[in-house]
Amino acid sequence: MTRSPAAAIRSAEDLLAYIPFGLGHWPRESLVVLADAGGQAGGLLRLDLPARCTASTGGQLGRYVQSVLAPGAPSGVFVVVYTSARPRTGSGLPVLVHRLVRTLERQGVGVRDCLYVGDEGWGHVDAARPDAPWGRRRPLDDIAASVLNAELVFAGRAWGPEPTPVVLPAPSGPDAEAIRSRTAAHAVRAHPDPPDPAWARTVVAAWEDTLVVAGRQPDGRGLRVPVPLDPDAAGLLLAGLRSRTLRDLLLFQSAVGPSPVISDLLLDTGLREAKLREAVRTEVRGRDAGPRDPAPPGAADGDPAGHRTPAERCRQAPVDRDAFLRAGGVPLLASVITGSVALVPDWARLDAAYRTLEALAPHADGQVRCATLTLLGWIEFARGRGSRAHHLLDAALREDSGYELARLFDRFLDLGQVHEWARHPSTAWHGGHPDAA
Numbered sequence: 001m002t003r004s005p006a007a008a009i010r011s012a013e014d015l016l017a018y019i020p021f022g023l024g025h026w027p028r029e030s031l032v033v034l035a036d037a038g039g040q041a042g043g044l045l046r047l048d049l050p051a052r053c054t055a056s057t058g059g060q061l062g063r064y065v066q067s068v069l070a071p072g073a074p075s076g077v078f079v080v081v082y083t084s085a086r087p088r089t090g091s092g093l094p095v096l097v098h099r100l101v102r103t104l105e106r107q108g109v110g111v112r113d114c115l116y117v118g119d120e121g122w123g124h125v126d127a128a129r130p131d132a133p134w135g136r137r138r139p140l141d142d143i144a145a146s147v148l149n150a151e152l153v154f155a156g157r158a159w160g161p162e163p164t165p166v167v168l169p170a171p172s173g174p175d176a177e178a179i180r181s182r183t184a185a186h187a188v189r190a191h192p193d194p195p196d197p198a199w200a201r202t203v204v205a206a207w208e209d210t211l212v213v214a215g216r217q218p219d220g221r222g223l224r225v226p227v228p229l230d231p232d233a234a235g236l237l238l239a240g241l242r243s244r245t246l247r248d249l250l251l252f253q254s255a256v257g258p259s260p261v262i263s264d265l266l267l268d269t270g271l272r273e274a275k276l277r278e279a280v281r282t283e284v285r286g287r288d289a290g291p292r293d294p295a296p297p298g299a300a301d302g303d304p305a306g307h308r309t310p311a312e313r314c315r316q317a318p319v320d321r322d323a324f325l326r327a328g329g330v331p332l333l334a335s336v337i338t339g340s341v342a343l344v345p346d347w348a349r350l351d352a353a354y355r356t357l358e359a360l361a362p363h364a365d366g367q368v369r370c371a372t373l374t375l376l377g378w379i380e381f382a383r384g385r386g387s388r389a390h391h392l393l394d395a396a397l398r399e400d401s402g403y404e405l406a407r408l409f410d411r412f413l414d415l416g417q418v419h420e421w422a423r424h425p426s427t428a429w430h431g432g433h434p435d436a437a
Helices: 012-023 055-072 093-106 147-154 176-187 197-214 231-240 244-256 260-266 269-288 321-338 347-363 366-383 386-399 404-414
Strands: 030-037 040-048 076-082 111-117 122-124
Touching: 012 030, 012 040, 012 076, 012 111, 012 147, 030 055, 040 055, 055 093, 076 093, 093 111, 176 231, 176 347, 197 231, 197 244, 197 260, 197 347, 231 244, 231 347, 244 260, 244 321, 244 347, 244 366, 260 321, 347 366, 366 386, 366 404, 386 404
Parallel strands: 076 111
Antiparallel strands: 030 040, 030 076, 111 122
């Protein structure tokens, strides 16, 4: 689920114009739910249409949508179906949509409007009657001519192609050979794992310097140039990613900011192996048990008494972050990975980390390529962009089907998990690239 800067929805055409900007692409064979935040666009959730459209599937989807949107407490939602098929009244997709809408309304989520978009036009859906024909088609040109579409285009917004399987380009440029040579020279320091603490801190310092470069904006409209790579720094970072400990350390410090506490916790062999891995596995076992029943109306997910969840509380950042990290220890760090998190994300750092990993990935191979693709996939998971995360994790698993962290994140996606950051307006990613509003 993604959250984007507020946009006023004045008409059905505005609604349909906004969705591809919010998602970053035009959806295909999808169910899209947009939260109404008092006349502004709120959280945006896209799901693949199921292979078999039945009433029971519609009920399951309705309960899932309500559980994902519950922390944001939307005043209502818009439901939009994108399909190239011609739905037959009284069966299939109309029945699914009818049950989905009924389920949402029973859960206290009002449906403001229900629409469909096909290859030849769009129209309204009378979701109250599964046997009612789907509304008269209107031309797709109406969407392009909407007021909101013009405003977004004028503001420099854009959306790109649908996410596709990831194919990394071959390393190129005058520094490609130098990066390969420096990676090999530094790689001998990556083992044993955890590596020597002094060398590990050298890698972390190089990472911090690179994030500063990657975070620079050449202008005020969100356009960015490729991250320049210093061959020695790039070789050091790629060698560091051979170590699982350093990989995890860079992930955590990209998300929550530099802290010696994270280094101290992860560079201790006993702590990392005995506690971090067990904390993550405990969370995964809990999720493998199956989806929890949605919380009752007025209660936050996972808190039936109605108290705030950790993600809701994290809008008040602790005064002493290092003391907070030290008190929480490894289980708190593990919550960043699994999505049951009580830390405020630093999205500027994570966006810079993403662009750095994008620049490093073509120069990586084997386990290091798995690491770069897996971390890119995790950042997309944390952003709430499951389709992009799925393609990146697939690419990592094509390199090594047994790569543990990629399999873990892929399992989260298979279970329909949404990272806690993406579920709360105060912690969600609000874009940062030209292809995502």
